[in-house]
Amino acid sequence: MKKNLTHRHLPNQFTLFSLIGLLILLFTLPISAQIAVQDSLLQLIKEHPQNDDRKAELLNALSFNIHNTDPKQGLAYAQEVIDFGSSLKEKRNLYGAYMTKGINLMQLAAYEEALSYYNQALKGFQALGDRENEASAFSNIGVIYKHLNVYPKALSNMQEAAHIFNEIGHPNGLYIYVNMAVIYSELKNFNKALEYYTAARQLSQKRNDRKIEAYSVFNTATLLIDQNKLEEGLAYMDTALVASNEINDKLMVARIYGNMGEAHGKLGNNAKSISLLTTALSLNDSIGNRKSRTLNLLNLGDIYFKTGKLPLAYKYGLMAYQEGKLLDIIDAQRDAAHNLSAYFERTGNADSALFYYKQYILFRDSIDNEQNRQQITRLEMQYDFDLKEQDYLKEQELSKLQLKQIWLYGLILVAFIILLAIYFIQRARIRSIRLKNELKEKELLQRAESLLMEQRISESELKAIRSQMNPHFIFNVLNSIESYILDNDPKTASILVQKFATLSRLILENSTQSMVTLDREWSALQRYVELEAIRFNHRFSYSFTYRAEQAARTLLVPPMLIQPLLENAIHHGIRHLTDYDGELQITVDNNQEKLIITITDNGIGLSRASLFAKPSLLKQQSIGIAGIKERIAIINARQKDNRASFELFDLYEYGENGTKAVITLPLVLVGQEDGIQDVNLIS
The missing domain is CATH 1.25.40.10 (Tetratricopeptide repeat domain)
Known part of the structure; x- marks a missing residue:
């Protein structure tokens, strides 16, 4: 249950010597000194009111300075830079504001929004060729994915950051060791996590980096507690708490208290x-x-x-x-x-x-799941290979310098060219293998997404069938038929039987297809409303109006999408009217790209329905509407541009009685959808 603390990187956009000094000292100063740094930055901003690169540098430094203590205010400082960022000469300062805003959002657990700003910063630094800040952006993106439990993406981004830091020889590479160790500890791979923590501690001691040292002690304590070495872990936690208070890291202090609380609970x-x-x-x-x-x-x-x-x-x-x-x-x-x-x-x-x-x-x-574990193993192997590849290139460069000092330079140079050619051939071969693997992975992913979409469609259609053919409706219709038979009205009973049989047949036949012609669905809706009108002794009138330009048999719609709205209008709106003056109107219209279906009733409206309906009926109504929204979402997932929509209005809010529902669907003609056959209306 414990979560380890990870490090956030400060963009390297602060070019003035005074600011560089402030940021270098930031993590090692006590609380009072950090407050002094903040006050100094505020004073410098006050003395420099014009919106230019100098002010952007100061605001970014201040935003980063307080991200552990007051992230909401830190957001405001970063946003101020973004607001006048288009006028900056040095775009690095704008991208730095994206980075610091992402850091503050991450402190507030707004991970999706933070990810958006980190990606903007990453694109900007890549365009500038700023490798250091590009690596920092990759690292922070990895931290976000770690918080979201998307461990393969987290590890992949952190490996990319480590690759760049190692390539440019930057000391921030040790922060990546901490972040990667966090992921392995989350996955309970304690040996691998301890390996990275040990490497980070050794480097932090050489650099005298108090912040990383504090993180390493804290995370080591966390590993010990995860392995039920509680007393030893609590001793490390006490040391980490002192160090965290020294650097004024409230986030880590809170996590230390949380982990200590859990350890004492186990004891x-x-x-x-x-x-x-x-x-x-x-x-x-x-x-x-x-x-x-x-x-x-x-x-x-x-x-x-x-x-x-x-x-x-x-x-x-x-x-x-x-x-x-x-x-x-x-x-x-x-x-x-x-x-x-x-x-x-x-x-x-x-x-x-x-x-x-x-x-x-x-x-x-x-x-x-095994897929995550396999992908992490693959990425780990890839990371080890990349490190070996970098070492190999460095050795080749060193060999080249040494060979220049040898008398047999020409012969050795030929040998070097041959080795280099072999290297590039091997590299091209490896790239080809990687490309094939990536294409195969994409194909499998697309196939999985397609199967998932088909499953969602099937489940949604099954829910719709249950909504139309629910046992309560069938029971009431059969009771009505029995009543007419007992009252010696066989003609009406026969009509009811015929309409109920036709409705059942239409529903079952329509349910076998993902799209049906509008005239079939239209007929099913008419039969349903006719049955309900007879059941309720014609307490309401109804009208079906078709104003679309195309013939109903040429248009395709998803089956069983509209009926729940008719049921809601009758059972939750019209049936509660005291007089026999209920009205139900169903209209179909279209424009160039959309098919518009409108259901209007003069019932008691949405806001008053809860006063009359039982909780179970309200739940049934909400499930029906939720099912419609789910099917609309599925339709939109399959549409790129022409999207469907569903809107529900309580006309009581507009000074009228009743409810209005509007479903807007893409205009699809017969022949535009695979597997759809043109069938005639069943009467």
Whole structure:
């Protein structure tokens, strides 16, 4: 459950000597000195009001300076640079603002938005040929993917950063060791993680880098706790806490308290554990770190469950599950689902226990699937190969210099050219193999996406069939038929049977195709409304109006998409009217690219429906609307430009009675969709 701290890189856009000095000292100064740096930057900005490169440098430095203590204000400083960035001569300062904004957003757990700004910074630095900042952008993108639990992409981006740092001989390469170690510790590969942490510690001691040293101690402690070496891990945590307070890193302080709280919980020190976790939760709330806050909630729920305080265990467990779902933190959702399953099992709620246990299995498999592990192994092998390739090139350059000093220069030069030719042939061969593998991976990915889309379509269509042919509707129709038979009205009963049979046939036949002609769907809708009108003793009138330019038999629509709206209009709107004055209008129109279907009723409206309907009916209504939205989303996923839409209006808000629903679909003609046959209307 523990999450390790990773390092964020400062863009190298600050060219003035005074600013460089401030940033070099930033991580080693105590809190009071860091505040002095902040005050100095604010004073310099005050003395330089004009919006130019100088002010951009100062604002970027200030934004980075406070990203650990006040990320919301840091966002404001970075955004100020972006606002006047188009007027800057040095575009490096604008791209630096993108980077610092991403850093502050990452502190606030706004990972998707932070990823967008990092990508903008990456493109800008690549265009400038700024290799150092390009590597920093790759590193931060890797950190984002780590937070999102997309470990293959995280490792790939960090490897790219390490490759560039090693290529240019930059010392920031040691930060990448820490970040890569974090990923391996997340995957419980403790030996590999410890290998990278050891390398980072050794380099940080040579460079006297207090920040990396503090991170390494903290992460080493985390590894020990993960391996249940709790007492030893807590001793390291105490050292890390002192170091983190020295550099004023509130984010790491909060995580240290959280990990210490979890360790004390494993040791059975429940009161101490709750105190530390509550402190961590308070710190994360103050700095807006929602991901760490989610983990604190998860651990508090676990402690309360162990101590038998079930209401508090449920409260914190549910909060952790909801936060994890909101932030898309898969491992947090996994552990929270497991705890909730245990809670409901203990309280005797078997259905809820089974539900959350299924969720736990789903999230667990998502994280630990074999595909991720295989891809990480491949990337690790690729990274090792790249390092060997760099070493090989350096050795060749050194050999070339030495050969110049030898009398037999000509002969050795020929040998060198032969070796170089062999190298390039091998390199071309390796590139060819890589290209084939990448093409194969893309093909498999496209195939998987296609199968997933087909599955979603099938599930959506099945839900639509269930919505139209629900047992309650069938039962009511059969009761109506029985009533007419008992009342000696066989003619009406016969008409009902014929209409019900026709409707059932249309629904079943339409359900076999992903698209059907509009006249078939139109006929099914008419039969459904006629049956409902008879069932409700003609308490409402209805009209079907077709104004489209093309013939209904030439247009294609998804089957079973409109009926849930008719059902909602009748059962949740018109049926609650006191008089027999209900009206239901269904119209079809089109423009050049769209088919527009409008359903209007004069019922009680959406806002008043909840006053009349039972909870189960409201749930059924929401499921029907959710199903329509899901099918619209599937249609849009298959459309590039001409997209579908669904809108629902409560006419009570406009001074009228009733509800209006509008479905807009792409205009598709027969023959434009594979597998569709032109069939005539069944009457």
